[in-house]
Amino acid sequence: MSGGERPGAGRPGDLAAGDAARRASGGTSGAPVPGNAAERASGGMPDAHAVFPADVAPLRADDVRALTAAAAAGGVVLFPAEGVYGLAADPRRRDAVRRTATLKGRDPRKPSAVMFWSLDDALSAAADAGEAVREAFRRLLPGPVGVLVPNPGRRYAIATGDGDALGIRVPRLLEPVDALPVVQTSANPAGGPDALTVADVPAAIRDGCALVLDRGPRPGTASTIVDLRGLADARGTWRVVREGAVPRAVVAAALDGLGSPED
Numbered sequence: 001m002s003g004g005e006r007p008g009a010g011r012p013g014d015l016a017a018g019d020a021a022r023r024a025s026g027g028t029s030g031a032p033v034p035g036n037a038a039e040r041a042s043g044g045m046p047d048a049h050a051v052f053p054a055d056v057a058p059l060r061a062d063d064v065r066a067l068t069a070a071a072a073a074g075g076v077v078l079f080p081a082e083g084v085y086g087l088a089a090d091p092r093r094r095d096a097v098r099r100t101a102t103l104k105g106r107d108p109r110k111p112s113a114v115m116f117w118s119l120d121d122a123l124s125a126a127a128d129a130g131e132a133v134r135e136a137f138r139r140l141l142p143g144p145v146g147v148l149v150p151n152p153g154r155r156y157a158i159a160t161g162d163g164d165a166l167g168i169r170v171p172r173l174l175e176p177v178d179a180l181p182v183v184q185t186s187a188n189p190a191g192g193p194d195a196l197t198v199a200d201v202p203a204a205i206r207d208g209c210a211l212v213l214d215r216g217p218r219p220g221t222a223s224t225i226v227d228l229r230g231l232a233d234a235r236g237t238w239r240v241v242r243e244g245a246v247p248r249a250v251v252a253a254a255l256d257g258l259g260s261p262e263d
Helices: 015-024 037-041 061-072 094-104 119-125 131-140 203-207 248-254
Strands: 077-080 085-089 113-115 145-150 165-169 182-186 224-227 237-242
Touching: 061 077, 061 085, 061 182, 085 094, 094 182, 094 203, 119 131, 119 165, 131 145, 131 248, 224 248
Parallel strands: 113 165, 145 224
Antiparallel strands: 077 085, 085 182, 113 182, 145 165, 224 237
């Protein structure tokens, strides 16, 4: 699949099933959190997503549809990611990706992550990364975790810049939605503090956006980034590049038995 192709349509997420499994197994109730319901119900897989504040509402389906429509038209969108506010654009449009970088004052050659709206779409994008990488996806996503995977086919090359990896995000959603992926980056100026509210985003960035989705304050902790490229080769390793909303210890527990961590 090239950067301009549409990934496979995503299946309905494990939203309701995950919440039911957590309640049935005596877990904490609250906002439903998608994930691997069967593993959580059996007590096997640590719930990496439960560390994320339950009072921060995930995006609604109509938010995602509005966001992706504006992006497909060539616009940059200011939107509430799980931890901080972010900018989104169509990863197939070089002009939109460059405009996003210009708004931030960021080198456009630096890679940005691609955000998918379902785990199945993300798995399709990493089809040639190997089963170990794909299993790590299932254990860590969806939620406030970004993963880096090998990208020998240069998928989404406009978004990945000069890098040889593909960064992938899959956010939690209130309901399943079938929508095109977007390239995603934080809404702060390069090197500046993260934006917890729309008001924290400089006016110059806000004014350059075709759509602003204000959904209230974010918790202020960026996503954890995990490099899974070592799982695709003889190293059999993974590495936490940035510890954020999901602690390193929780990532290690979730990936237990699936390769070994790099120091």
